[in-house]
Amino acid sequence: MLLPAGVIAAYSQLGTVFTSGKLSEEAWIHRSTAKYYINKIVVLRIFSKIPHRRKYQKYANARTFSDWLKDMVRLAIHPLERGVEIVPVKRKSRGRSKGSKGRSSMVQCCICGEIVPRDKAKKVSRRVSLVDSRLFKELRQRGAHISSRQETRYYCVSCAVHRGVVKVRARDKRKHRRRKR
Numbered sequence: 001m002l003l004p005a006g007v008i009a010a011y012s013q014l015g016t017v018f019t020s021g022k023l024s025e026e027a028w029i030h031r032s033t034a035k036y037y038i039n040k041i042v043v044l045r046i047f048s049k050i051p052h053r054r055k056y057q058k059y060a061n062a063r064t065f066s067d068w069l070k071d072m073v074r075l076a077i078h079p080l081e082r083g084v085e086i087v088p089v090k091r092k093s094r095g096r097s098k099g100s101k102g103r104s105s106m107v108q109c110c111i112c113g114e115i116v117p118r119d120k121a122k123k124v125s126r127r128v129s130l131v132d133s134r135l136f137k138e139l140r141q142r143g144a145h146i147s148s149r150q151e152t153r154y155y156c157v158s159c160a161v162h163r164g165v166v167k168v169r170a171r172d173k174r175k176h177r178r179r180k181r
C-alpha cells in the first residue's frame with residue numbers, strides 16, 4: 001500500500017486547502033507523523049504545497065484519493081501504455097523561455113533571494129526618475145533634460161505570483177502569450 005489506510009480515508013475528509021494539523025486530526029495520527037506523510041505525498045504529487053504558507057492544496061477535481069488515482073491513470077499511465085509519449089505538461093514552454101538551450105545563467109529573486117534561472121524568472125524593468133513626477137513634468141516643459149535610470153528586478157515564480165506580477169488566468173486565457181496594449 002502506498003499510504004496507510006487511515007491517511008487515504010482522511011484525504012477525502014479534507015477540504016481543498018488544508019494544514020498538517022487538519023490531517024493529523026482527521027487521520028488520528030500524531031502531528032509529526034502527519035508531516036512525514038505530507039512530505040511523502042508532495043513528492044508523489046497527490047497534492048501540492050502552497051508557496052509562502054504552511055498549507056497544502058489538492059489538485060483540481062481530486063476530492064477523494066481515488067479521484068486522484070483515476071486522474072493519474074487516465075492522464076499519465078494510459079498514454080504511456082498506449083505507447084504515446086505524452087508527458088502531461090501545463091505549458092508548452094514548461095514555464096521557461098530557453099527553448100532547447102541547455103542551461104541559462106542564474107539570477108537572484110529580489111524578494112526571497114532564491115537563485116532562479118534567468119529565463120524562468122519574471123523580469124520587471126522600469127524607469128526610475130530621481131525627481132518626482134510632477135516636478136519632472138514641469139522641468140521638462142522648461143526644456144531641462146533629466147536623466148533617469150533603468151531599474152531591473154527579477155522575481156522567482158512564486159514571488160511573482162504572490163506580488164501580482166503574473167496572475168493566475170482562466171483556462172481559456174492561458175494561451176494568450178502577449179498582453180494586449
Ligand SMILES: [Zn+2]
Pocket residue numbers: 109110111112113114155156157158159160
Ligand atoms: Zn522569490
